[in-house]
Amino acid sequence: MKTPYLFMGAPPFTPPPSIVDTMRHLWSFALHPKQVQREHNVLEVKLPLIFQILLIQLVVLTLLLVLLSLVYKTIGFQLQHLGEAWTYLEGKPFVLLFITLILLAPIQEEIVFRLPLLYSGGFVLTALAVFAFHYGPVLATAAGLALPQALLLLAVLIGAVLLFIKKPVWRENLRKLWQYHFGLVFYFFTLLFALMHLLNYRNVDFPAYLLPMLVLPQLVGGIFLGYTRLRLGLGWSIVQHMFNNALILFLIYGYLASN
Incomplete structure (x- = not known):
């Protein structure tokens, strides 16, 4: 007689990777992107791993933003110079920004780029269909194309x-x-993800050769999101993307409240 499933032995415990191992894997992946082994154990591996990735990403991006802020201060650049992007954030209610930037945008962008x-x-x-729906009107306007x-x-x-x-x-x-040639594919989508954020900075009074600095955080963040998508799954990269956008939005609102 076959043993009922409920009385079968539990699968062996799978210990989560250490944060040092995760850092090594992320660094190796960033240098040489390749398909990674997909994790399936949610409680024992995926949950600890997503927190490790978020922590490492937070430290890396914080250091990067501090460095960029020093450069901005040296050249006399301020956040208010971000033109349409800054005006958009200042003129919209928080609930609308929460829905569009924290809930909808991560889903759309992860489908397109990850x-x-x-x-x-x-x-x-x-990905192409969502790209056309999400970015098509903005790209057409930026290129000066009529609707037909x-x-x-x-x-x-x-x-x-x-x-x-x-x-x-x-x-x-x-x-x-x-x-x-997965490395080329990965960095094509990651670089495209970063460059599309330049659309947020139209009419910015900023030297053209420094514009890539504005999307450097998105490029670095895209590497983390791509790794999460491949190792944990698309749903996890969407959650990570939502966390990133929420953190940025709250920081901006904190800055606005203090000025």
């Missing part, structure tokens, strides 16, 4: 991707790109 890190034709198409031109360009782009994925040879080449 979902396709694991190759799948469906993942790529989903933007829709035509979008249709051509989607058609090209569908054709590419439908062709077995092209689909296989795309799969090999993910398999053998």
Whole structure:
């Protein structure tokens, strides 16, 4: 007679990695991105690991922001110079910002920039569709395109991707790109994630050669989010992204309240 499931022995305990091991893995991953072993044990591994990643990320980004603030102070740059991004935050109620920046934006951005890190034709198409919906209007406005031109360009782009994925040879080449050149794929999506945040700083009175400094935190944060997505899963990277945005929003509101 088969032993009932409830009376079977529990699976062996899986100890969580130490924070030192996690730091080493993150550093190695940042230098040479590759597919990592997916964790499945939530209580014993995933929960301790996400807290470790958040702590390491918080320390790294804090040091980076302190360094950037020193540079900004040296060149006389202040947060109020951030143009439309600053005006947007100042003119919106907190509840609306909470919904858009903490709840919706992380879901959309993780689908676009982290979902396709694991190759799948469906993942790529989903990411493209959300990208078009989320960034299309802003990109069209920034490029000065009229609505018919933007829709035509979008249709051509989607058609090209569908054709590419439908062709077995092209689909296989795309799969090999993910398999053998994953570092390029990873940093393409991570760099694109950072660069898209430049749209928040339109009409900024800031030297063009220093603009990359504005999105350097997003680039570094994108590495952490990508690692979380691959090792823990997309849902965990969404939660991490929500935490990041919430922390930034609360810091900005604290700054506004003190000035």
